[in-house]
Amino acid sequence: MSKFSTVWVFSDTASRLPELMGAARELGENIRVIVQGHELSAQAFRLGADAAYDVGTIPADRIIEDYADTLVQTIKNHSQNALVLLPATRRCKALAARLGARLTAGVVNDANELVLQDGHLVATHMVYGGLAFGKEQITTPYAVTTLNSGVFEATQEDASRSGNAIPLEFIAPKNPIICVSRNVKQSNSVDLGKARRVVSVGRGIGNQANISIAEALSNAMGAELGCSRPVAENEKWMERERYVGISGIMIKPELYLALGISGQIQHMVGANGAQIIMAINKDKNAPIFQYADYGLVGDLMKIVPALTEALKR
Numbered sequence: 001m002s003k004f005s006t007v008w009v010f011s012d013t014a015s016r017l018p019e020l021m022g023a024a025r026e027l028g029e030n031i032r033v034i035v036q037g038h039e040l041s042a043q044a045f046r047l048g049a050d051a052a053y054d055v056g057t058i059p060a061d062r063i064i065e066d067y068a069d070t071l072v073q074t075i076k077n078h079s080q081n082a083l084v085l086l087p088a089t090r091r092c093k094a095l096a097a098r099l100g101a102r103l104t105a106g107v108v109n110d111a112n113e114l115v116l117q118d119g120h121l122v123a124t125h126m127v128y129g130g131l132a133f134g135k136e137q138i139t140t141p142y143a144v145t146t147l148n149s150g151v152f153e154a155t156q157e158d159a160s161r162s163g164n165a166i167p168l169e170f171i172a173p174k175n176p177i178i179c180v181s182r183n184v185k186q187s188n189s190v191d192l193g194k195a196r197r198v199v200s201v202g203r204g205i206g207n208q209a210n211i212s213i214a215e216a217l218s219n220a221m222g223a224e225l226g227c228s229r230p231v232a233e234n235e236k237w238m239e240r241e242r243y244v245g246i247s248g249i250m251i252k253p254e255l256y257l258a259l260g261i262s263g264q265i266q267h268m269v270g271a272n273g274a275q276i277i278m279a280i281n282k283d284k285n286a287p288i289f290q291y292a293d294y295g296l297v298g299d300l301m302k303i304v305p306a307l308t309e310a311l312k313r
């Protein structure tokens with residue numbers, strides 16, 4: 001078997017669908033997509049879906065994980081073995097676990113590479129907090145995996161393609177989780193994954209007020225602002241959506257400029273995909289310099305404003 005006869009795709013995020021479709025096309029013959037609503041089904045067909053199944057608009061009190069029985073029934077009705085692909089979002093990882101249990105399938109989360117070897121899926125993912133890669137071969141008839149972003153080429157839409165999605169009847173789980181209220185986050189408009197240039201702030205910035213210095217440089221460079229985990233999680237100087245690393249966001253910008261970031265492995269696995277890494281750090285022995293293409297040893301409080309001024313000229 002050089003390809004799966006059927007690949008199922010489900011995404012809770014429209015922006016991840018093109019890449020999942022790219023993966024599905026590379027790994028499978030027949031691509032079946034489960035969507036939420038008409039807009040997504042139209043997009044799925046433009047992206048090359050052979051069939052689409054629509055769970056409809058999800059009611060406000062229902063969460064996506066509760067669709068596990070609906071998805072499993074659909075998957076089993078149309079395929080005796082298959083690859084099930086989802087994006088590595090929090091919700092989809094929770095859903096993947098439920099799908100795996102119900103399909104008696106092997107599950108791999110946060111896959112960085114997917115290949116077919118001897119008829120089985122081999123998924124590569126980070127282990128030991130990013131210190132190593134593990135390879136898992138899934139030998140069960142169904143294989144479920146959540147995919148990191150940037151692993152496969154996104155499929156381009158073909159406007160001439162269209163189709164009709166098959167509506168799915170909701171199968172209520174035995175123990176539903178009722179969503180009683182939703183609180184919109186104050187700020188989550190940032191999409192670091194799409195930024196071509198990222199200026200990233202570490203604890204070396206000193207305090208929250210100093211972030212304006214990094215912001216001025218990032219504006220002058222036309223970059224997006226990122227940070228290390230302690231800046232977001234411990235100090236709470238920046239939003240969680242901005243922290244880069246194994247437990248944050250994995251990015252592949254053209255340029256990654258690290259300001260006062262030590263360069264621990266857990267951070268660097270999220271930034272390593274950058275085409276060029278630059279670092280400013282006052283400690284010449286900081287691990288970040290092992291990854292940097294260009295490094296400046298010095299006080300960022302002096303260097304960053306000077307750089308910003310130079311770029312404005």
Ligand SMILES: Cc1cc2nc3c(=O)[nH]c(=O)nc-3n(C[C@H](O)[C@H](O)[C@H](O)COP(=O)(O)OP(=O)(O)OC[C@H]3O[C@@H](n4cnc5c(N)ncnc54)[C@H](O)[C@@H]3O)c2cc1C
Binds near residue numbers: 205243259301
């Ligand atoms: C399971 C696990 C998961 C983790 N996941 C992540 C993750 O996803 N992302 C992440 O970022 N971290 C993660 N971490 C934490 C990680 O190990 C590091 O502790 C963290 O990245 C360090 O952040 P930092 O470089 O900002 O701070 P520090 O390690 O405190 O480094 C600050 C740096 O700033 C420099 N500096 C200080 N003042 C100046 C100045 N004036 N000018 C120039 N340089 C200066 C210092 O020399 C130092 O190198 C994780 C850890 C664990 C255990």
